[in-house]
Structures are given as C-alpha cells and as structure tokens.
Amino acid sequence: MECVVQGIIETQHVEALEILLQGLCGVHREDFRIHELCLKSGPNLENNKSSKKKSRLVASEVRLLFDLYQAEPTWTVKHVGGAMRGAGADQISVLVRTMVESKASKNVLRLFYALGYKLDHELLRVGFAFHFQRGARITVAVSSVNKMLKLHATDGDEAVPVTPGIQLVEVTAPATSENYSEVVAAVSSFCEYLAPLLHLSKPGVSTGVVPTAAAAAASLMSDGGGTTL
Amino acid sequence: MPLKWVLHWQPNAGTTVNTQILNEVSQCVESINGVKEGRWKATLTSYKPMVREQSLTAEFPRDFLGISLPEQPDKYYFMIRGQRLVVEADSTIQTIMDKLQSYKSRVALCFEGFQYQLGDFQLRVGKVVPSHSENLRGIVMEVEYLPISSMEKARQIIEEFVDIWQEAISKRSLPGHFMHIEPNFAEYGLLDHYTPQHTAVQYATVVAQMIATQTVQAARN
Numbered sequence: 001m002e003c004v005v006q007g008i009i010e011t012q013h014v015e016a017l018e019i020l021l022q023g024l025c026g027v028h029r030e031d032f033r034i035h036e037l038c039l040k041s042g043p044n045l046e047n048n049k050s051s052k053k054k055s056r057l058v059a060s061e062v063r064l065l066f067d068l069y070q071a072e073p074t075w076t077v078k079h080v081g082g083a084m085r086g087a088g089a090d091q092i093s094v095l096v097r098t099m100v101e102s103k104a105s106k107n108v109l110r111l112f113y114a115l116g117y118k119l120d121h122e123l124l125r126v127g128f129a130f131h132f133q134r135g136a137r138i139t140v141a142v143s144s145v146n147k148m149l150k151l152h153a154t155d156g157d158e159a160v161p162v163t164p165g166i167q168l169v170e171v172t173a174p175a176t177s178e179n180y181s182e183v184v185a186a187v188s189s190f191c192e193y194l195a196p197l198l199h200l201s202k203p204g205v206s207t208g209v210v211p212t213a214a215a216a217a218a219s220l221m222s223d224g225g226g227t228t229l
Numbered sequence: 230m231p232l233k234w235v236l237h238w239q240p241n242a243g244t245t246v247n248t249q250i251l252n253e254v255s256q257c258v259e260s261i262n263g264v265k266e267g268r269w270k271a272t273l274t275s276y277k278p279m280v281r282e283q284s285l286t287a288e289f290p291r292d293f294l295g296i297s298l299p300e301q302p303d304k305y306y307f308m309i310r311g312q313r314l315v316v317e318a319d320s321t322i323q324t325i326m327d328k329l330q331s332y333k334s335r336v337a338l339c340f341e342g343f344q345y346q347l348g349d350f351q352l353r354v355g356k357v358v359p360s361h362s363e364n365l366r367g368i369v370m371e372v373e374y375l376p377i378s379s380m381e382k383a384r385q386i387i388e389e390f391v392d393i394w395q396e397a398i399s400k401r402s403l404p405g406h407f408m409h410i411e412p413n414f415a416e417y418g419l420l421d422h423y424t425p426q427h428t429a430v431q432y433a434t435v436v437a438q439m440i441a442t443q444t445v446q447a448a449r450n
Contacts, residue, residue: 044285045278045331060329077318079325100325104318105426107418111316114309115332116278116289 001175002099003136003183005191005200008166010209014142016217017169017197018128021140024193025132032143033068034125035154037109039117062117064109068154075109077102083202084180093191094184095202096175122148124159127167135186136173143168166209169198230300231351231375232383232423234391235431237439238368240405245446250403251356251368255343257398258352263345269299269353270341272360273432276326277335293332294436295323296429306429310437313416315426338436340369349375350390357439367439369432370407378423380414410434 009017018029040059065076081098083089089096127143144167146159153159171191175183191200196216199207238254240246259265273296278289296306297320305323307316326332342355350372357367372391377383395407412434414420419427 041329041331044280044282044288060331062325062329077322077325079328081328098328100321100328102319102322102325104322105316107314108316108318110312111307111309111314114290114312114314115293117331 001096001177001180002172003094003096003175003180003187004170004172004203005094005187006171006203007169007194007198007200007207008163008209009142009169009198010213011144011165011167013197013213013217014167016220017142017194019220020194020197021130021142024190025130025134025140027130027132029128029130031069031128032125032141033154034143035066035068035152036123036125037064037066038062038120038122039064039112040120042116042118045116061120062112064104064112073106075104075106077104077108092184092188093201094187096180096184099174122152123162124148124154126159134190136175136183138171138173138187138190141168141170141172143170169194169200171200230378230423230425231373232378232380232387233351233371233373233428233431234387234409234411235428235435236370236372236391236407236409237357237435238370238405239408239438239442240446243446243449244404246365246367246405248356248365250405251342251354251365253401253403254368254370254398255354257401258345258347258354261347261394261397263347263352266344266346268341269344269355270339271299271355271432272297272337272339273436274337275335276332278332279330294433295326296432298425298428298432300428301425304425306426308429308433310433313418315417315419315429317424317426338366340432351375357436366443367435369435380421380423380427408438410438 022029038061040061063078065078066073079100084096124146125143126146127141129139129141131139145162147162148154149158149160171187173183173187194200196212197210198213199210201207238246238250273294276293276295278286280286280289290309290311292310294308294310296308298306303320305318305320307318308314337360339358339360340355342353345352353371355369356365357369358365372387374383374387391409398407412430414427414430417430419430
C-alpha cells in the first residue's frame, strides 16, 4: 500500500520549492529521468472483474519504469491498484491505494509482450526527488512529464512536455493496512509546510496553482529559505 | 555464483520412480561421505492465460513458467521456453501477477529434499512432487562446484565428479540412471559466468524431460 497526494507548480517556482524541501528534509535531492511504459492486457485476456460481470471488460494495467540516470540501469515493474473506499477514506485528504513494485531484468518488457500485453502509452518523467523520514518514509518527487514524439525516443529533443510551464509534485509514502492512518497523518502534516507554494490533494482532484505561490517563492529565493513561513 | 548441474532420474523403460530409489540415492550420497546439512526446496509453477473463450488460448504461450530457488529466496524467475526467455525479478512480482489476474497457476511442482556437503561440492537430492500432494513424480539432483563460476573452466572437474557419482550409483543396480541435459544457455542470452537464471533454465529443461518421459510411458501402457 501507499499514501499519495499530488499537486502542480509553475516551473518558475520549482527552484524555490527545492530550497524549501532541502531545508525541511535535510537531505540532498536525487535527480531522475524515468522512462515509463504503460502496458495493458490485450482484448482476449481477461481478469476476474470481467468474468464475474460479462458486460464490463477491464484490461489489466502494469507500468514498467526505467531510470535512465542510474549507473546500472534497472527496470521496475509497478502495479497501482484501486484506492481505498468508504466513508473513512472520503474523510481523509490523502489517497490510500495498493501499490506493488518489483525490480526485474532488462528483458521484462519482452516478457509482457509475449504474455499478450500491449504498449498503451509511454512517458518520460524528468525531475528530482527527496527521500526522508518524517513520521513515515516520505518521498517528494518534482517532475516534468513528457510525451515522446517517436516510439521509445527518450533523448531530449524527441520528448515534449505534456503541460509546458507546469511541473507535477507527488508526495508518497509506503504504508500497510495496520499503519496507514499514521502514515496519512505524517503526509498530511508534511503537506502543510508546502501550502504557501502549492496545494496537494488526492490524485484526480485537481486544485490548480495557489495564488500565494509567487510571493512565497520570492520570499524563499531572497533569503535562501531561512525564514519560517 | 558457483555453477551447478541439475540432473534428473531417468527410469528404465517400463519402470517408474519410487521412494525406494530416492532412499537408495540418499544413502549413496552418504556412502561417498556426503555430509547432510539441511533441507532445501524449489518450486516450479506452470501458468495458463485467463482467456475470454477457450478457443483463444492458442494466442498465448503454453509454456509460461515461474520458478523459485532456495539460494535466491527474494527472487522469482519467469520463463517462456518456446521463446528462449528467462527473466529475473523480485519475489514481489508474484503479487503483481496475482493482481493482474491475466494468468493463473495451472500446476505447481515442488522439489524438496536434503543438502549435502562433499569437499568443494554441494549436492542436493530431492523428490519432485505436485504441491499439496505426496505423489512422487521424479527425483532431481543438483551438483554444485563451489570454487568456480565459469561453466567452461569447471566443465572437466564437474564431469569427472559426475562420472564418479554415476559409478557409485550404478553399483546399486537401480532401474534407471541420472541424466544431465545441458540446455543451450546462449539461446537464452546467458553467458559462461553462471547465474541463478542458468539454474532456472535447467529446472525447466528437467521438468520438460520428465513430462516427455512420463507421456511416452503412459502411451506405452
């Protein structure tokens, strides 16, 4: 399981956000350049959801991630499952969902193609992340999401931003069914520190950029982030 | 990692494998001064696609296997023999496959038994049984030569050891013999330096051979 919230920020304020995160986390940023392939099962493979209810054919979806910046590049297979539902889930401001990852050898893409999976779309995420412990093992990733003009073309010129001038900020933390409420609390409380620059909410619930961002960024840039917001 | 050969018991025509043979094999290892160290277990699962209609099965691989090995408990190996494909992944990949619900287990075989140390060699003798059953389907034996990782460099010494072993076991006049089939690892993109993926390929080869032998015997009967 993981807890997740997302927000957006104008690219011009990313540097200020980085200063703020550096101050809050006390660790160095890690750059990433991740090639993400989203695969879906072909029409003839089905999963249980469809066999129980014939009218609703659901393709299963899996993501293969490849970090181009790693010295020894590895593939990661990632499955993101359904969000936790119910009255309790509605009341919290963080999305809790199942998520499973597995590292795999480089021929894993060939395996999924052989099993009948097809490439649905691919993305290139370029940005940086902070990993730190603050009530939970939190990761903040700031990235520009790019689409590729040609298949698998991950070079700079061949990838164009999906939302020019806007970057995606994602805060995630691993959780279990036993501890997720504490993790949710840790993530929520961390998000408050970022509030002047950006608003974070459950994925799919877009809240746009915050009006105070420019002023907060200017303040951070002028004094190097030394002032408590 | 050290390299190994995976051998399997090939019963003589008209005979089948039984627990008496397994006991004799274990005694034979001890008679050549193999020191019993502990238990081991590997599994091999055959998966089948979950298709909308049975007629569509032909579109998908029939020989999709998943293998877990005792020396790499955090890893899992997928294989499609027909396409000469072997993939190493973290064992969490099994949870991902469960969640994707596009393939499910058709049959699972367990390889389990005892491990023995014999100088620079490590031997594992085990029975092959379907999971949740004690119905003996075969016998396997791993011969691992600990000091060397290069298949070619170790070839002579491991061949000599297996010859000595074959001679020892032949004195017991059992109705069959151990057989070693070396897969063409290069076809799988595997090199001379031994990896757990080599072991996965050997187990898949052994199981294919066992199934083929049993199919022939069933046809004769």
